Amino acid sequence: MAEVVTKGVGKVERTADRAEVSVSFETLGSTRQEAVERLTARIAGVEPALERPGVEVRSRQLNVHDNWDGRRRSGSRATQNYVVRVDDVTALDSLLGALVTAEPTWLHGPTWQLKDDADAVREAQREAVLDARRRAEGYAGALGARLGPLHRLTDGDAEGWAVESTRMRTAAYGGAPGVPPQMDELNLEAQQITVTVRCTASWALLD
Structure with a gap:
């Protein structure tokens, strides 16, 4: 098949x-x-x-x-x-x-x-599967076929790649003694973290 x-x-x-x-x-x-x-x-x-x-x-x-x-x-x-x-x-x-x-x-x-990224990971997993399905449906349509059932789903790019969290913005201070930076001049607002999930899916193609 x-x-x-x-x-x-x-x-x-x-x-x-x-x-x-x-x-x-x-x-x-x-x-x-x-x-x-x-x-x-x-x-x-x-x-x-x-x-x-x-x-x-x-x-x-x-x-x-x-x-x-x-x-x-x-x-x-x-x-x-x-x-x-x-x-x-x-x-x-x-x-x-x-x-x-x-x-x-x-x-x-x-x-x-993030203290707990479980919910974010689950949501990213759903988005990854939907993305894989949309791509598969596009290829099926291009071939004049219908997308069949899922055969196999692999976490990552079929090479052991899994979940990554992107930590945004770090700052460093190593200035001269006695000349600390002004704290109100630093951007210490909590930043956004991107949780990314990738998957590889194999789907059947039907006539």
Whole structure:
């Protein structure tokens, strides 16, 4: 029996309801202990900001090492890296304000996410199947045939491709100490996330 194979794409947009931020603080000292002591003092005002409701520290990593100038040791460096998840996006402005005020060495974010993309995925799946069917009906009509029953449906492009979420707009700050950006100048509005589903379908062709 003749058949036609088509690919369908479904895309659904949702407003992000979760954000993730990466931030690093770095200090120097003549010894490792001195570098760590300076780092501890520097992040003393940061930790309380990370204990707010709706804020979760996903990763907290300390790195301490010596600096070298050729074969000569030239002091030590201490770094604290955080990955912070914000489930209450209304608290994002104040959290970033607190982090920037503490003069981080590097701040990257927010990266926008969805807490639960199940509904969006299901809707995108329906759109992908409808798209594949519309294409198949077009080919059937072009051949003077009728579209028969579905033989096979594969998630993705028949090559293991599945669901993707496009996270929109991230920002980064690595400016000079003491010169933080103005928070009201940053676009911190929750962005749209596109959930994309692809499928490959095989349909029977009827005379």
